[in-house]
Amino acid sequence: MKTAATPPSVTITRPADTGNGFDGRTQRYHHDLTGKLIRSEDEGLVTHWHYDEADRLTHRTVNGETAERWRYDERGWLTDISHISEGHRVAVYYGYDEKGRLTGERQTVHHPQTEALLWQHETRHAYNAQGLANRCIPDSLPAVEWLTYGSGYLAGMKLGDTPLVEYTRDRLHRETLRSFAVMNSPPLIPLPGSYRAST
Structure with a gap:
């Protein structure tokens, strides 16, 4: 059984302050050789950034737990982003027209155990004849x-x-x-x- 070799990486250390700052934190960022962020460290929180074959961000983990997910359709357009907040799954879904322009965003909050929809809000986007964004239509506003x-x-x-x-x-x-x-x-x-x- 083959194990995948760890790709070489570049580490950049950035002090959050330059000597006289208020918190003295140090943050570290690790990039692969193509420049993609693959790991970051900040005060004991270790975040790993994961990508698909097309170099699109798919998810990130913080101290081994999934923190956020990104999903795409067959055209490569972002369809949704989700994360967990206080046990609830929170997501934003995106819709597009045939030209790839954003036509809608729907935000949802789901129950931690049952996944029942607890709240949602939708915003639609419209474009003029030239294809320029000209209207944003939020629910009930x-x-x-x-x-x-x-x-x-x-x-x-x-x-x-x-x-x-x-x-x-x-x-x-x-x-x-x-x-x-x-x-x-x-x-x-x-x-x-x-x-x-x-x-």
């Missing part, structure tokens, strides 16, 4: 829209139907003025330095 002109110069931003910011540009498309929307609602808490009239 107004869409965020980037208003552009020409080859993609930013002209403003809206939240739902409410303008948030507008940009005025010169003939060379340099920003000359930035105008923020006026919010007419009073602050929920008194601002520092403000006084109320007593009645």
Whole structure:
């Protein structure tokens, strides 16, 4: 039975501070000969970084326990990232259109024992005719829209139907003025330095 030889690696030691820092930690990073990070050390935490044949990150372990996973589809596009947080599996799933543009992100939290879905939130992304990202649509919230002109110069931003910011540009498309929307609602808490009239 053959055992795989350990590939040669390069070790870089980076002190987290340069002598007079507050914590005195030392971090070490080990890279393979192609420059990929394969191991890192920080205050007793040893992280190993694992890759597939296409050099895509697949998972990392911390002190021998799986800490995070990355998965890809047959085209090589990232489909999801997951990790364990306080016993719960937390994941982010990604969807794409036929051109490889991100069309959606779905975040989920699953029960530690049953894997039942406890929470989820989805955000969709849309593109204009030129293929530029122009809308972000979170669940149960107004869409965020980037208003552009020409080859993609930013002209403003809206939240739902409410303008948030507008940009005025010169003939060379340099920003000359930035105008923020006026919010007419009073602050929920008194601002520092403000006084109320007593009645």
